[in-house]
Amino acid sequence: QVLLQESGPGLVKPSQTLSLTCTVSGASISTAKYYWNWIRQHPGEGLEWIGRIYYSGGVYFNPSVKSRATISQDTSKNQFSLTLTSVTSADTAVYYCAREVSGPQRGDFDYWGQGALVTVSS
Amino acid sequence: SYELTQPPSVSVSPGQTATITCSGDRLGTKFASWYQQRPGQSPVLVIHQDDKRPSGIPDRFSASNSGSTATLTISGAQPADEADYYCQAWDNNVAVFGGGTKVTVL
Numbered sequence: 150q151v152l153l154q155e156s157g158p159g160l161v162k163p164s165q166t167l168s169l170t171c172t173v174s175g176a177s178i179s180t181a182k183y184y185w186n187w188i189r190q191h192p193g194e195g196l197e198w199i200g201r202i203y204y205s206g207g208v209y210f211n212p213s214v215k216s217r218a219t220i221s222q223d224t225s226k227n228q229f230s231l232t233l234t235s236v237t238s239a240d241t242a243v244y245y246c247a248r249e250v251s252g253p254q255r256g257d258f259d260y261w262g263q264g265a266l267v268t269v270s271s
Numbered sequence: 272s273y274e275l276t277q278p279p280s281v282s283v284s285p286g287q288t289a290t291i292t293c294s295g296d297r298l299g300t301k302f303a304s305w306y307q308q309r310p311g312q313s314p315v316l317v318i319h320q321d322d323k324r325p326s327g328i329p330d331r332f333s334a335s336n337s338g339s340t341a342t343l344t345i346s347g348a349q350p351a352d353e354a355d356y357y358c359q360a361w362d363n364n365v366a367v368f369g370g371g372t373k374v375t376v377l
Contacts, residue, residue: 186366188366195357195368195369195370195371196306196314196357196359196368196371197368198365198366198367198368201366209364209365211365211366212272212365245313245314250319254302254320255302255319255320256302256304256360256361256366257302257304257316257319257320257359258304258306258314258316258359259316259319259325261313261314261315262313263313264313
């Protein structure tokens with residue numbers, strides 16, 4: 150069974166850095182079969198894709214956050230992480246990590262974490 | 272930037288058919304996926320590659336994608352199907368989600 154679990158501070162001060170980690174069990178992040186993604190959902194709103202990392206370390210971002218976001222991986226712990234700098238209240242959201250099936254005819258998110266609420270407030 | 276447009280809400284009576292549309296420029300040339308999100312829960316993949324159901328998804332869920340519109344159909348809707356539904360596609364290496372459709376079964 151594939152499980153993803155987000156962890157990190159639930160409260161971040163404005164202008165500081167948001168850091169979240171996704172721990173994966175039941176699947177290896179070191180396989181070419183999948184991408185590992187971060188997706189967020191502002192309160193009461195829809196889903197927004199943030200970015201993804203591939204087993205090779207290649208990363209891709211939504212232009213809306215590209216200048217502030219970093220995604221990294223720790224294959225020894227089977228984890229990948231998101232950092233978002235210079236946060237504002239607009240970054241308050243539930244942050245999900247999700248597995249994406251790779252391949253030219255895929256690109257769907259088949260497993261999701263339970264989500265982590267991050268509030269940006271002083 | 273690429274946009275996917277969904278109706279904000281759809282209402283359906285139990286046992287009847289609900290249809291949710293998702294519109295985007297040349298969406299039919301891309302692969303569309305659909306997600307169900309019940310209140311307080313994480314999204315669940317219900318359709319991938321336009322019309323394929325993952326294991327465990329009831330066959331009352333079906334979908335199609337052609338032209339500029341992808342469509343999710345729930346045949347014989349049940350109270351458990353009451354949720355928000357999101358379409359998703361990729362454009363220029365960016366995953367794009369529709370704004371979501373709230374399906375009410377009453």
